[in-house]
Amino acid sequence: xxxxxxxxxxxxxxxxPMNLLFCFAGVFxxxxxxVLPGIGPVAAMSLLLPITFNITPxxxxxxxxxxYYGSMYGGSTTAILVNIPGEAASVITCLDGYQMAxxxxxxxxxxxxxxxxxxxxxxAVVGLMLLAPTLARVAVKFGPAEYFSLMVLGLTILxxxxxxxxxxxxxxxxxxxxxxxxxxxxxxAMPRLTFDQMQLIDGLGLVPIVMGLFGIxxxxxxxxxxxxxxxxxxxxxxxxxxxxxxxxxxGPIARGSVLGFFLGILPGGGAVISSFLSYAMEKRxxxxxxxxxxxxxxGVAGPETANNAAAGAGxxxxxxxxxxxxxxxxxxxxxxxxxGVQPGPLMMTQNPQLFWGVVASxxxxxxxxxxxxxxxxxxxxxxxxxxxxxxxxxxxxxxxIGAYSVSNQVFDVYLMLGFGVLGWLMKKFGFEPAxxxxxxxxxxxxxxxxxxxxxxxxxxxxxxLERPISAVCLACAVLLLVSPLxxxxxxxxxxxxxxxx
Amino acid sequence: MRPxxxxxxxxxxxxxxxxxxxxxxxxxxxxxxxxxxLIVPWPAGGSTDVSMRAMAEAxxxxxxxxxxxxxxxxxxxxxxGATMAATARPDGxxxxxxxxxxxxxxxxxxxxxxxxxxxxxxSNLTGxxxxxxxxxxxKFQTFKDLIDAARAExxxxxxxxxxxxxxxHITMEQIAAAAGVKWTQVPFKGGAETSAAVMGGxxxxxxxxxxxxxxxxxxxxxxxxxxxxxxxKKWPNVPTLTELGFPIVSDSPFGIAGPRNMNPVAVQxxxxxxxAAMQDRAVLDTLEKFDMAPRYMPTADYIKFVNExxxxxxxxxxxxxxxTS
Amino acid sequence: xxxxxxxxxxxxxxxxxxxxxxxxxxLGLGRPNDPGSGFILFWTGIIMTGLSAVLLxxxxxxxxxxxxxxxxxxxxxxxxxxxxxxxxxxxHSAAMEYFGFVLSTGVLLLVLFKTVEPQTWRVAILGSxxxxxxxxxxxxxxxxxxxxxxxxxxxx
Numbered sequence: 014x015x016x017x018x019x020x021x022x023x024x025x026x027x028x029x030p031m032n033l034l035f036c037f038a039g040v041f042x043x044x045x046x047x048v049l050p051g052i053g054p055v056a057a058m059s060l061l062l063p064i065t066f067n068i069t070p071x072x073x074x075x076x077x078x079x080x081y082y083g084s085m086y087g088g089s090t091t092a093i094l095v096n097i098p099g100e101a102a103s104v105i106t107c108l109d110g111y112q113m114a115x116x117x118x119x120x121x122x123x124x125x126x127x128x129x130x131x132x133x134x135x136x137a138v139v140g141l142m143l144l145a146p147t148l149a150r151v152a153v154k155f156g157p158a159e160y161f162s163l164m165v166l167g168l169t170i171l172x173x174x175x176x177x178x179x180x181x182x183x184x185x186x187x188x189x190x191x192x193x194x195x196x197x198x199x200x201x202a203m204p205r206l207t208f209d210q211m212q213l214i215d216g217l218g219l220v221p222i223v224m225g226l227f228g229i230x231x232x233x234x235x236x237x238x239x240x241x242x243x244x245x246x247x248x249x250x251x252x253x254x255x256x257x258x259x260x261x262x263x264g265p266i267a268r269g270s271v272l273g274f275f276l277g278i279l280p281g282g283g284a285v286i287s288s289f290l291s292y293a294m295e296k297r298x299x300x301x302x303x304x305x306x307x308x309x310x311x312g313v314a315g316p317e318t319a320n321n322a323a324a325g326a327g328x329x330x331x332x333x334x335x336x337x338x339x340x341x342x343x344x345x346x347x348x349x350x351x352x353g354v355q356p357g358p359l360m361m362t363q364n365p366q367l368f369w370g371v372v373a374s375x376x377x378x379x380x381x382x383x384x385x386x387x388x389x390x391x392x393x394x395x396x397x398x399x400x401x402x403x404x405x406x407x408x409x410x411x412x413x414i415g416a417y418s419v420s421n422q423v424f425d426v427y428l429m430l431g432f433g434v435l436g437w438l439m440k441k442f443g444f445e446p447a448x449x450x451x452x453x454x455x456x457x458x459x460x461x462x463x464x465x466x467x468x469x470x471x472x473x474x475x476x477x478l479e480r481p482i483s484a485v486c487l488a489c490a491v492l493l494l495v496s497p498l499x500x501x502x503x504x505x506x507x508x509x510x511x512x513x514x
Numbered sequence: 515m516r517p518x519x520x521x522x523x524x525x526x527x528x529x530x531x532x533x534x535x536x537x538x539x540x541x542x543x544x545x546x547x548x549x550x551x552l553i554v555p556w557p558a559g560g561s562t563d564v565s566m567r568a569m570a571e572a573x574x575x576x577x578x579x580x581x582x583x584x585x586x587x588x589x590x591x592x593x594x595g596a597t598m599a600a601t602a603r604p605d606g607x608x609x610x611x612x613x614x615x616x617x618x619x620x621x622x623x624x625x626x627x628x629x630x631x632x633x634x635x636x637s638n639l640t641g642x643x644x645x646x647x648x649x650x651x652x653k654f655q656t657f658k659d660l661i662d663a664a665r666a667e668x669x670x671x672x673x674x675x676x677x678x679x680x681x682x683h684i685t686m687e688q689i690a691a692a693a694g695v696k697w698t699q700v701p702f703k704g705g706a707e708t709s710a711a712v713m714g715g716x717x718x719x720x721x722x723x724x725x726x727x728x729x730x731x732x733x734x735x736x737x738x739x740x741x742x743x744x745x746x747k748k749w750p751n752v753p754t755l756t757e758l759g760f761p762i763v764s765d766s767p768f769g770i771a772g773p774r775n776m777n778p779v780a781v782q783x784x785x786x787x788x789x790a791a792m793q794d795r796a797v798l799d800t801l802e803k804f805d806m807a808p809r810y811m812p813t814a815d816y817i818k819f820v821n822e823x824x825x826x827x828x829x830x831x832x833x834x835x836x837x838t839s
Numbered sequence: 840x841x842x843x844x845x846x847x848x849x850x851x852x853x854x855x856x857x858x859x860x861x862x863x864x865x866l867g868l869g870r871p872n873d874p875g876s877g878f879i880l881f882w883t884g885i886i887m888t889g890l891s892a893v894l895l896x897x898x899x900x901x902x903x904x905x906x907x908x909x910x911x912x913x914x915x916x917x918x919x920x921x922x923x924x925x926x927x928x929x930x931h932s933a934a935m936e937y938f939g940f941v942l943s944t945g946v947l948l949l950v951l952f953k954t955v956e957p958q959t960w961r962v963a964i965l966g967s968x969x970x971x972x973x974x975x976x977x978x979x980x981x982x983x984x985x986x987x988x989x990x991x992x993x994x995x
Contacts, residue, residue: 046982059559060983063567153714157700180894184852187887191859191880197590198876200701202622202679205866205876209624211596214589236924236955237916335728336709344559350803351564357728402956406948407970409928413944414974418984421586426932434925441912442848460879465700469672469716472872584985 016142023369027377032072032370039076040378043083044385048091048393049411053100053220054084056418058344062351070352071367075374077348078328081341082134082375085284085324086382089126089317090393093119095408097228101219101454102284102320104447105292107227109305109312119394120252122313125262127386128254129318133270134379137325140274142372145333152278152330157465158476162486163279164459167286168452169490170293182448185439189452190459192217199461200468212424221416221429222453226446228412229433232405234440252390258310265295265315273322278330283338284323285454291319325375331356332368545606545779549580552770553610555594557587561804562768566611568800569639572791577783590615595771596625599632604773606780609636614681614766617824621831622679634776635820637785638811639792640801641765644682645740645752646673647726648719649712650733657738657758660719664695671697674708674720682721684830685741685764691833692760709735724805741765742807767809769816785813842909845898852891860884924955939989940979945971 026032046057058077065073085102092103093110106126113122140148155163168186195206196216207213254262269291276287295315296305305312330336335357337343349356354364361368396404416429436446470476477483552570556562563585570581586594591613602608617629627633646657654660664671675682678701690697700717702708709729712720719738720726729735730749737752741764745754755762770788772781791797792810801808811819862877863884869875898906927950934943948967952958958966978984 049977055557055559056984057982059557059563062559062564153710156711156714156716178894180890180897184887184890184894187859187883187890188855190883194880198678199703200678201876202677202683202701203866203876204623205880206862207623211589211593211626215587215593233921233924236920237918330710334709334713334734335725336707336713347559347561347564350561351800353803355728355731358732358734359728402958403952403962403966406951406955406966409924409951410944410948410970410974413928413932414978414984414986417986418978420588421584421985422588423932423936423987427929430925430928430932434921437921442844444848456879461703464874464878465702467872467874468698468700470872471669472870474871 019365019369020142020373022365023371023373026071026366026370027075027373031069032075032374033377035068035072035076036079036374036378037381039079040083040086040382040385043080043085044087044382044389046080047084047087047089049415053419054081054341055344057084058341058348062344062348065348066351070349070354071370073348073352074345074367074371075378077345078371078375079378081345082321082324082378083382085134085321086127086130086386088320089130089313090123093122093126093313094393094397095228096231097408097412098223101223101450102288102316102323104223104227104285104450105289105316106313108292108447109307109309111231112306112308113310113313114397116308118308118310119397120390121254121258121310123390123393124252124387125254125258125310125314126317127383127390129262129266129269129314130321131379131383132266133273133318133322134325134382135376136270137274137277137322138372138375138379141325141329141332141375145329148278148329153334153336155279155482156480157462157469158480158483159486160279161459161462161466162477162483162490163286164455164462166486166490166493167290167455168459169493170290178443181444185444185446185449186452189449190456192222192449193453193456194460199457200464212422216457217428217453218416218419218425219450219454220419221425222432223450224412224416225429225432226436226439226450228408229429230436230440230446232408233433233437235401235405237437252394254310261309261311262314264298265291265311266318268294269315269318270322273319274326276319277323277326277338279338283327284320285451287319287323288316289451291315332360332371333358335360545777545783546577546579548607549582550574550577550606550784551582551584551608553584553586553594553598553608555586555588555591555611555613558583558585561806562611562613565640565797565800565804565806568794568797569788569791572794572797573784573787576787576790590619592616592619592625592627595633596627598773599627602773604634604776606772606777606784609770609772609784611768612771613768614823614827617820618679618827618831621828629820629824632774633771634774634781635769635771635813635816636781637788637813638767638769638809638816638819639788640806641742641767641809642723643740643742643746643805643807644685644721644723644764644766645726645749646686646719646721646738647709647712647730647735648738649715650736652718652736654719654738655736657753660738661689661693661695663718664690664697665693668696669698671719672700672717673697674700674702674711674717674722676708676722677701677703679831681764681766682723684834685762686721687834688762688764688830689755689760692762727805744807746805746807747802748805765807765809767819769811781813843898843901843906844909844912845894845901845906847909849891849895849898852894853888856884856887856891858884860888920955924951927951935987935989937989937991939991940986941971941975942989944974 027036042057043054046054058080065076088100088103089106089110092098092106093114096107096111098104098107110122113119195213196204197214198205204214272291273287277283292312292315295311296302299305299311327338327342330338331342331346335355337346346356354360354367412429413426416425417423419425439446466476477487552566554563554566567583570583574581586597589596592615595610595612595616598608598610619625620629648654654663660671673686675686678699683699683701686699702711708720708722709726711717713729713734726735730737737749739755739758740746740749740752741755743763745752789810789812792808798808859880863881864877866877866880867875868878868881927947931943931947945967948970949963952963952966979986
């Protein structure tokens with residue numbers, strides 16, 4: 014078959030010693046920057062981009078792609094070990110992953126995240142190979158109306174994610190939406206809520222907010238307690254996931270792969286939405302939803318799988334249409350262009366060597382990541398044995414570097430500290446940070462797409478119901494909102510019925 | 515001959531005396547004595563950053579000192595210049611890339627800088643290639659078809675831009691005003707979404723920089739016009755706006771500038787270095803990859819151009835109603 | 840009567856909601872075929888006001904023994920340490936621009952090690968020096984992060 018011939022050609026390219034070396038360098042650097050909070054794949058790739066000018070296009074793209082999917086692997090590590098999500102996609106991993114670490118089960122959490130990521134990464138490459146051109150065409154059918162409805166569904170799911178008071182979770186979500194709207198209005202280019210401050214024109218940064226609410230707040234909470242108290246249980250039980258862990262994780266990994274793959278093709282926020290959609294789905298499907306938020310391995314396996322599948326699927330619109338679905342892919346597009354290759358519909362025929370070489374290298378890279386990460390788990394878990402009074406200044410420092418390096422502005426460090434204090438207070442009063450962060454990401458997209466839809470439909474709200482994909486998303490959202498009320502209705506109806514009889 | 519050379523000598527003397535309090539004459543002779551920092555107000559790795567890095571490298575060869583790129587993205591590309599105006603010394607060791615938003619933002623809101631007063635303009639360098647595309651099966655074969663449709667049904671024709679208040683938005687409205695038609699802008703976030711919007715049939719057309727290139731080459735999208743002063747090398751058969759009867763050239767040209775009252779020796783040396791950079795093979799190759807046409811202007815021309823642009827932007831912003839209260 | 844924690848937060852949330860609502864109205868709601876800049880803000884403000892009102896009512900109606908007071912959130916905890924560390928971090932960020940990343944970070948870590956949970960001088964000095972050095976080597980030298988050099992050290 015044609016696909017296999019092409020893959021054979023690709024493997025030939027990817028197995029050249031130089032390309033293998035750069036693939037390894039890429040996934041290694043990726044894992045490292047994934048582990049280091051703040052420095053994301055965007056920063057690392059843009060810093061390394063000039064270095065790739067002197068190597069072949071194949072080696073350059075193979076290495077840069079490796080950094081990207083490698084960082085997705087590494088991202089879960091800090092979320093699990095110190096409750097610092099390096100990016101929005103690992104916010105959800107913090108919820109159960111960090112709890113597992115506190116219970117001395119950091120090993121299985123890290124292991125399952127790595128294995129789930131490997132499976133998802135590999136499946137995403139298979140999907141990329143077989144379905145790329147068709148799927149890219151479906152993805153562009155997502156217009157503003159479809160996005161709006163998807164965001165409504167996403168925000169509705171926030172309600173399911175809340176552990177405590179739903180009212181408090183919703184207040185946090187509202188606050189998140191508002192914080193997300195700070196900056197230049199994407200429709201009219203008017204500055205909003207900026208109070209004439211230059212730093213606020215581009216809006217608040219996600220990284221300082223996330224690191225403040227999770228990382229800094231966690232440190233402050235720990236500082237308040239007696240520090241000689243062991244933060245993590247001393248005896249770290251087994252590194253490998255148990256039989257029971259496997260049984261629990263199989264379903265979430267399978268569902269997360271599929272979910273992440275399809276959402277990852279959509280431009281914008283695919284990895285974030287897929288990770289928490291997967292979490293919500295697992296919590297919903299679980300027979301013991303009360304375990305979620307207290308160290309359920311399903312809550313790590315599902316979302317980690319989903320965001321890796323989304324990362325892999327993100328290559329599809331770039332390689333087949335030349336449309337980068339996120340910032341990382343936009344950078345990769347820049348790298349292609351520097352090397353004189355234009356990604357797009359013609360790339361597969363004009364540069365088959367490069368296209369299939371990169372695809373094949375992703376198989377190899379994912380395998381390398383698994384081999385690289387499994388032995389590292391033991392090392393990471395050792396890190397938890399460092400006394401917290403030695404560890405916390407270092408974590409604080411990494412947060413500062415992380416917040417600063419995203420924008421090279423001290424303002425972002427202050428912002429992070431401010432949100433750290435906010436997160437510390439929020440925890441005291443029973444407010445959760447996750448709804449705020451997710452609404453912060455989704456809110457502006459919701460607003461932007463709602464307003465674009467209204468402009469396009471000339472004020473006709475029926476647009477959202479007339480378009481099938483949009484209607485399905487809205488129907489799901491309504492069902493979700495109404496379902497907890499249904500038993501009450503049933504009960505009342507029964508009461509009415511008995512009274513009548 | 516004698517009086518003339520005398521005059522020249524006196525003027526140089528005067529020049530160095532004037533410069534003395536600010537920088538010290540010995541240092542002025544030796545400029546540059548250490549690396550020059552070039553602030554690029556865009557994220558590292560983007561098209562502007564990569565082309566500026568290529569120019570910085572070429573200019574460094576002529577200066578005999580390194581030119582270090584410092585990325586300070588933010589505030590629609592104005593944060594870098596604003597930071598420089600507020601903090602940098604006018605010794606020529608800190609310069610910044612000046613995108614067109616520097617001349618536009620002050621008319622849209624309060625800013626910490628005044629483009630007319632706070633900078634010493636050095637040279638203009640290059641600009642982008644913009645164009646209007648439609649889907650391959652669209653009924654619009656030419657740009658005129660699109661305008662005619664907008665005339666027949668005012669407001670029904672929609673076009674995607676990478677954001678409100680961008681050059682794309684402003685130029686499309688300029689065209690509409692010139693043709694006496696009305697069409698509706700739909701601002702998307704950044705360049706990537708605009709190609710998807712027109713391919714998915716969500717808008718009638720897209721106005722953007724050459725991110726649509728590969729889709730045009732593959733026949734998925736049709737390029738109706740480009741906005742440069744001359745036809746593009748890559749798509750020579752596509753008419754420019756001028757050829758279509760609209761006397762508009764729109765390419766968001768950008769150059770470099772330093773803080774106000776900058777050391778004149780440094781201005782001259784930097785201008786020379788960047789002029790040389792704009793003839794460098796590697797720079798020209800990089801620019802061509804990103805479809806940027808070289809548009810070098812020496813200091814005097816650039817200052818004149820900046821003043822014209824500032825006046826023009828003020829009028830446009832007011833006419834489009836983009837000004838905040 | 841002591842102030843209940845939930846009553847307190849509900850009142851703050853109400854204040855924020857009112858602010859959002861007013862900001863939204865000021866920015867303009869627009870028309871259905873072109874919603875304005877304040878459209879979503881306004882409606883988010885409305886929803887948040889409703890939610891805060893519910894929280895307020897809930898907190899007032901809860902039985903006294905079920906609800907915790909405002910002071911309980913801080914009782915028995917070393918919240919002074921928290922303020923101290925945050926203040927140090929703010930100072931560090933301000934100092935970074937003048938004294939540069941390396942110097943200010945070294946001092947910050949030394950102070951943190953020595954004062955928050957006092958370590959021996961040996962551990963504090965060695966720990967802060969090593970951490971600063973490693974951070975500099977990895978982030979600045981290797982990954983090329985543009986941490987502030989410090990205006991003090993820039994020759995003029």
